[in-house]
Amino acid sequence: MTKGQIESKISEAISKFEIEQMGRGPEKIRSIIFQDMIVIRIKGFLSNSEKSLAQNKEGVDLIKKVRTALFENARINLEDAIKSVIPVNVISTYSDVSTKTGEKVIVIIVDQDIEELIKK
Numbered sequence: 204m205t206k207g208q209i210e211s212k213i214s215e216a217i218s219k220f221e222i223e224q225m226g227r228g229p230e231k232i233r234s235i236i237f238q239d240m241i242v243i244r245i246k247g248f249l250s251n252s253e254k255s256l257a258q259n260k261e262g263v264d265l266i267k268k269v270r271t272a273l274f275e276n277a278r279i280n281l282e283d284a285i286k287s288v289i290p291v292n293v294i295s296t297y298s299d300v301s302t303k304t305g306e307k308v309i310v311i312i313v314d315q316d317i318e319e320l321i322k323k
Contacts, residue, residue, distance in 0.1 A: 206321055209289055210234045216284040217243050217309070224277035225270075238316045241285070243309040249302065257302035266302055274298050281309075291315055
């Protein structure tokens with residue numbers, strides 16, 4: 204597979220993960236591979252209720268806490284989704300949400316340079 208095909212498959216796997224584990228799929232998702240790092244940018248993942256909650260600081264804090272807890276609880280499923288696309292081990296994952304833009308960013312660090320792996 205090419206780098207672009209792998210990035211597309213990762214986006215599909217993460218979209219499925221978001222639906223199954225977080226309860227809602229994204230409007231748009233893009234994955235980018237850079238050496239041993241996968242950056243996933245998700246747009247339009249907030250529910251209408253979350254958008255309403257995001258109108259004040261307490262609501263924003265609550266959304267971030269709940270989303271972080273859900274993500275941490277489902278981390279193994281995220282790692283499995285990545286492994287279903289490419290044979291790597293996940294070293295660490297990072298995630299943050301923006302209630303202002305309705306975006307979420309996930310950064311995944313793996314145990315090898317994926318770009319080098321693709322060349323082989």
